[in-house]
Amino acid sequence: MNNMIYLRNVVTLKLNGEKCTGCGMCLEVCPHEVFKMNGKRIAVRNRDACMECGACSRNCPFEALSVQAGVGCAAAVINTMLGRKDAAASCCLNKAEASPCSNKEVTRNSAFWRPKT
Amino acid sequence: MNNNDNPPRHGDEMKILPPSIDSACCLPAQNEAQVSPPSLSQSFVIGSVSTPAGRLPQVSSQLRRHDYWGAVKARWGVGRMDYAIDPGLYALGNPDSNSPVLATANYKMSFDELRKSLPGKNLWILALDTKGINVWCAAGKGTFGTDELVSRIESSGLEKIVSHRSLILPQLAGPGVAAHMVKKLSGFGIRYGPIKAADIPAYMDAGFKATPEMRLKTFTLRERATLIPVELVEAFKPSLIILPLLFLIGGIGGPSGFWANALNHGSFAVLAFLAAVLGGAVIHPLLLPYLPGRAFSTKGLLIGMIIAFFLIYMRGYDFLIWPERIEALAWLLIVPAFTAYLAMNFTGCSTYTSLSGVNKEMRWALPLEVGTGVCGLVIWIASRLMA
Incomplete structure (x- = not known):
């Protein structure tokens, strides 16, 4: 899986170690082994492996994790740019469990054509 | 709970059945006030089971030809927009009040994949209404989310059917479901x-313990290969307009007649375009981890260059003449550009690209x-x- 790493130093994942209680929920839901247990708290093991799916932050009962969750799907970003609302959803359906594509998230978070201020 | 292997019955027949004696609750009228249970006349339902929350459809772990055919069609993009089952509670085999409950999406391919993996098991399957979209996509969208899960637990009457208060969710539901909130709102504890x-x-x-390998999302050759059909279908849709255009543009100019030119140069243009589609929709997914570069566009650009050089070599251009x-x-420009574009669009199919990364890639790749x-x-x- 070494080659299954996308661009470096781009992800928005943030860990607030102060709030972490070491419950381990993030270890359970993360599909890319981003975290490891470091004593009684969580530590980020492989930041660049994060795909910003948002499972860790949603399932952290103590709000120790934050990430700008979204779906890394160029087709959805383009479809949203072109104002095709339903088209973006279609790139999602075909893929059984393989694809995390979603239009709504992209609309909300995409900064591609609307640079962050 | 009784098992009933008879064919699906309709509402009228249900009313003449003797009332269940052991049940301390639930008059039929109460059930009707709730969301109705999944239909018993769906093609994959093999029977029904009586529960305190009404008659529920029974399914088997054995998929039938019809199920496999449906999956093949969906993989090729046929009817996949409404490849859905009724949301609600299903019995796999003969579950009782102690049997585990597994949640999934109401995309039929997800549902079939789940039951196929559980031969000989007796358990409950709670299909959420994800509008026929798979677990991971729906979780990203929020349709496989805390709200839908909590309301589906309630409307299905799950708490009357099982004595425990535990629910098993697919790990990939994580982006949509907050386990601690579900516990708070429904009383059901979540296990991923x-x-x-x-x-x-x-x-x-x-x-109920997963190994670290079970928690890791892979993207194997086999998983990448299953995505090829629908990639091809999607790439061919614009081709229906582009290909005739290329053929006709090939006809203009040159010493020979229009149609002779079109057959010669237009046909080659069509071939070049198809080769670019092959590179982006077939070769790129297959070779993904072995291609250099991190951005998908870089990988696609390389494939496109190789294809373009190959095409130019096969065509045998006369490099002494300017037009050639x-x-x-x-x-050398068109083919890599299109292959790179298709490769970039494969980010959405991959299992590891982040939106921040895709935005960064698109900032340079799309204009290029x-x-x-x-x-x-x-x-x-x-x-x-x-x-």
């Missing part, structure tokens, strides 16, 4: 099961792909006019 349905028996046998030099250059493609097209048309 493995990513792959096939690992569920091992997970259950190990006392320029035409070769045009293909569009710019190079348009330049190539203009140069090609110019070369035809010069000839």
Whole structure:
């Protein structure tokens, strides 16, 4: 899986170690082994492996994790740019469990054509 | 709970059945006030079971030809927009009040994948209304989310059917479901099961413990290959307009007649375009981890360059003549641009790209792909006019 790493130093994942209680929920839901247990708290093991799916932050009962969750799907970003609302959803359906594509998230978070201020 | 292997019955027949004696609750009227249970007349339902929350459809872990055919069609993009089952509670085998409850999406391929992986098991399957979209996508969208899960637990009457208060979710539901909130709102504790349905028996046998491998989302050759059909279908949709256009543009200019030119140069243009589609929709997914670069566009650009050089070599251009030099250059621009574009769009199919990364890639890749493609097209048309 070494080659299954996308661009470096781009992800928005943030860990607030102060709030972490070491419950381990993030270890359970993360599909890319981003975290490891470091004593009684969580530590980020492989930041660049994060795909910003948002499972860790949603399932952290103590709000120790934050990430700008979204779906890394160029087709959805383009479809949203072109104002095709339903088209973006279609790139999602075909893929059984393989694809995390979603239009709504992209609309909300995409900064591609609307640079962050 | 009784098992009933008879064919599906309709509402009228249900009312003449003797009322269940052991049940302390639930008059039929109460059930009707709720969301109705999944229909018993769905093609994959093999019977029904009586529960305190009414008659529920029974399914088997054995998929039938019809189920496999449906999956094949969905993989090719046929009818996949409404490949859905009724949301609600299903019985796999003959579950009782102590049996585990597994949640999934109401995309039929997800549902089938789940039951197929559980031969010989007796348990409950709670299909959420994800509008026929798979677990991971729906979780990202929020339709496989805390709200839907909590309301589906309630409307299905799950708490009357099982004595425990525990629910197994696919790990990939994580982006949509906040386990601690579900516990707070419904009383049901969430266990995240493995990513792959096939690992569920091992997970259950190990006392509901997943190994680190079960928690890791892979993107194997096999997984990438299953995405090829729908990639091809999607790439061919614009081709229906582009291919005839290329053929006709090939006809302009040159010493021979229009149709002779079209057959010669237009046909080659069609071939070049199809080769670019092959590179982006087939070769790129297959070779993904072995291609250099991190951005998908980089990987696609490389494949496109190789294809373009191959095409130019096969065509045997005469590099002493300017129009042919320029035409070769045009293909060297058009083919990689289109292959890179298709490769970039594969980010959404991959299992590991982040939105921040995709945005960063698109900032340079999209202008490059569009710019190079348009330049190539203009140069090609110019070369035809010069000839």
